[in-house]
Amino acid sequence: MEPDDFIESGSLLIIDSFIDALKAEKGYSVHTCRAYRSDVLNFIGFVLQDQKIKKSADKKIFLKQIRSLDKNTIRKYLAILVRSGKSKRTISRKLSSLKAFFDYLIKFGTIKTNPADMIPFPKLEKTIPKFINIEDLFKLLDSIKTDTLLDKRNLAMFETFYSTGMRVSEMEGLNMENIDFKRQMIKVFGKGSKERIVPVGKRALTAIRNYRRCLKENFIPVFLNKNFSRLSSRSIRRTLDILVRECGLNMPVSPHTLRHSFATHMLDSGADLRGIQEILGHASLSTTQIYTHVSMDKLMQVYDKAHPRS
Numbered sequence: 001m002e003p004d005d006f007i008e009s010g011s012l013l014i015i016d017s018f019i020d021a022l023k024a025e026k027g028y029s030v031h032t033c034r035a036y037r038s039d040v041l042n043f044i045g046f047v048l049q050d051q052k053i054k055k056s057a058d059k060k061i062f063l064k065q066i067r068s069l070d071k072n073t074i075r076k077y078l079a080i081l082v083r084s085g086k087s088k089r090t091i092s093r094k095l096s097s098l099k100a101f102f103d104y105l106i107k108f109g110t111i112k113t114n115p116a117d118m119i120p121f122p123k124l125e126k127t128i129p130k131f132i133n134i135e136d137l138f139k140l141l142d143s144i145k146t147d148t149l150l151d152k153r154n155l156a157m158f159e160t161f162y163s164t165g166m167r168v169s170e171m172e173g174l175n176m177e178n179i180d181f182k183r184q185m186i187k188v189f190g191k192g193s194k195e196r197i198v199p200v201g202k203r204a205l206t207a208i209r210n211y212r213r214c215l216k217e218n219f220i221p222v223f224l225n226k227n228f229s230r231l232s233s234r235s236i237r238r239t240l241d242i243l244v245r246e247c248g249l250n251m252p253v254s255p256h257t258l259r260h261s262f263a264t265h266m267l268d269s270g271a272d273l274r275g276i277q278e279i280l281g282h283a284s285l286s287t288t289q290i291y292t293h294v295s296m297d298k299l300m301q302v303y304d305k306a307h308p309r310s
Contacts, residue, residue: 014105015037016037019033022100028191029191035093039098046077046080047065071118099117132253141159143246153223155211156204157236159204160174160208164279170189171223172231172232172233176222184199184205185200191281208222
């Protein structure tokens with residue numbers, strides 16, 4: 001049963017107002033808000049089924065049910081997620097969604113304490129980011145044709161990806177006014193609508209110019225679909241899948257893989273970690289430091305191969 005089928009208007013109105021607050025106050029992306037909404041709905045659906053409470057459109061009844069929750073109910077819910085095979089990262093996000101939801105209810109005096117506050121997040125294992133080596137990445141970019149308008153767009157888009165390390169959502173939202181061709185800079189609006197300035201290479205800028213010259217109108221979005229509307233993140237991913245397949249790369253490659261590749265190649269070439277942090281738009285240096293593990297693995301391979309007494 002879908003959560004929306006089990007929960008009626010009383011609770012949905014409250015949850016939707018919570019999501020609206022996330023957008024307005026936190027600047028969360030559409031994708032993040034959608035995930036938070038789904039997480040809260042799934043939890044409430046579990047509570048209603050677990051406690052055999054009839055669905056109710058009455059807002060007061062729903063709030064009474066919420067006030068009766070305690071940390072044991074949340075622990076039981078998380079235990080079920082573990083048994084169902086959910087990853088620690090997924091469980092951590094779902095717990096984060098619940099903590100934020102209960103904080104929202106406290107802010108408006110709906111409840112007095114957050115029942116999820118005393119529940120710790122699962123310890124996440126640091127995963128080494130997947131990246132493409134330089135030779136394969138150049139093979140991918142060099143394989144992109146420039147015969148048609150969409151070909152030119154694809155080359156410009158993925159050259160820009162690799163040149164800047166931007167997120168796919170940032171690429172989707174990129175407008176022409178954000179690009180300073182003279183100074184070779186791009187204004188990027190990242191997570192939480194945080195603004196940053198990133199450098200962009202001449203090769204990417206040239207590809208953008210060549211693509212935009214073929215357009216009959218001065219459209220605001222940089223990258224357009226075949227109907228001359230803003231290209232979506234989903235379409236960007238789908239286009240990359242096609243290019244990777246046509247290129248013959250026998251590996252999964254996503255826009256985030258290009259971002260990881262940018263950071264890894266920059267670090268391997270001697271770039272400063274703080275500088276990479278600024279370009280990627282990471283709030284914490286610890287997030288960027290994961291790329292040092294990739295470079296260290298490469299360094300140890302060279303060491304083991306070259307040192308006479310390794």
